[in-house]
Amino acid sequence: MSEVRKFQAVSGVRDILPPDSALWNRVEEVARNVFATYDFSDIRLPIFEETELFARSVGAASDIVGKEMYTFADRDDSSVSLRPEATASVVRAYIEHGMHTLAGDVKLYYMGPMFRRERPQKGRYRQFYQIGAEVLTPAPKDVPDNFSRDAGIDADVIEMVLVFIERCGLVGHTLHINSIGCRDCRPKYVEVLRAALVAVKDKLGPDSQRRIETNPLRVLDSKLESEQAVIEALPRIADHLCEACREHFKMLQAMLFMRQIAYEVNWRLVRGLDYYMRTTFEITAPGLGSQNAVCGGGRYDGLVELLGGPPTKGIGFALGTDRLILALQEAGKGAVAKPPDAYIAWMGASAYGAAVRVARALRDAGFAVELPHDEMKFKKSLGLAGRLNARYAVILGDNEVAAGTVTLKRMADGSQQTVPEAGLAGHLRA
Ligand code: HAM
Secondary structure, X not given: OOOXXXXXXXXXXXXXXXXXHHHHHHHHHHHHHHHXXXXXXXXXXXXXXXXXXXXXXXXXXXXXXXXHOOEEEOOOOOXXXXXXXXXXXXXXXXXXXXXXXXXXXXXXXXEEEEEOOOOOEOOEOOEEEEEEEEEEEXXXXXXXXXXXXXXXXXXXXXXXXXXXXXHHOOOOOEEXXXXXXXXXXXXXXXXXXXXXXXXOHHHOOHHHHHHHHHOHHHHHHOOOHHHHHHHHOOOOHHHHOOHHHHHHHHHHHHHHHHOOOOOEEOOOOOOOOOOOOOEEEEEEOOOOOOOOEEEEEEEOOOHHHHOOOOOEEEEEEEXXXXXXXXXXXXXXXXXXXXXXXXXXXXXXXXXXXXXXXXXXXXXXXXXXXXOOOOOOOHHHHHHHHHHOOOOEEEEEOHHHHHHOEEEEEEOOOOOEEEEEHHHHXXXXXO
């Protein structure tokens, strides 16, 4: 016989148990309700995709693709990866299903698990959850940029995620925005930045030194205390934006102002995914320690084309559900598990059948009912009803069954009344 062995969830992966799961459900429900009011529709995406899809969109040199993906050879030897994020999949689906022919902007939201092999810590997991949304807008080549329209979409998307998290009860969060330029101006800035970094190379740690070559923008993300003064003195992208990017960023700020949305411009907000251009944003929340970004997003005009689709503009965000839940719990906004409305305490040969019938009738009427399947003395059964926090105990003994009644006990004050079985739901509702 094989040896008995206990199992634990793999490192960085966790179970979400009641009562926490009730808060998860509530957050997801708020997201669906709020997103529907902005006329977004649900898209359900696969959990794994061709590895190449992420390499091309998120970027082969990014940490996510370079170090953190769960990649494996499928049986036909093709390389597939568990999705580290969902924007690439949304864009793939948009192209695959010809969604550019749909009327108006295509506005989609998704929720579900993502996978990144990062070092686990508070608020950072290897399987984590995102609630995200994307807006895709066809952008024919011969039509010039409409900055006010594009910035209006950016601001609406930002407004939507803020309404969502505020309706969940989050307070004290901060919206950070930036523009990281476009294909024209960013490469020039990156070279200016690289040159400045080379000049201060000795003052940087090994990670940042490596990034001078691979991805200088990521140096701005560094949280290393010893590098902060050096980074603050580096050239800033705002001084190197082209005319179009400057105009877009100015418009974005006007659009946020119009919506009375408070923000901070954070020139170091570059984000770790290659597909961004112009607008980037993040929302940080208190109580999360170093992993305090609850939401990240930005504009990705050109990504659809890069993946073989027609010229299209895109903007979206993903909110880290695990982190939002943590922040809500830290702020004392955790959901309380909903106790049962009724507990059926039954005893006697004929009472079980009546208990089954009463439980079904109450459930059909929408009540949450706990029906024990062990016959118990009333004292023990009512003790359990108390520990489960049931609102009412429905007591069924041989006498009640014979009379077609139940004894209804209100657990809060212990008051009891005899009620006809047929009228029970009405009494619970009162
Ligand atoms: P991201 O910044 O990589 O962006 O992730 C978005 C959010 O997911 C983060 O702000 C964080 O709350 C959460 N998150 C990321 N990694 C972890 C982790 N290991 N554990 C827990 N939470 C995590 C994206 O994924 C983009 N696809 C967002 C986007 C959509 N941009 C445009 N459209």
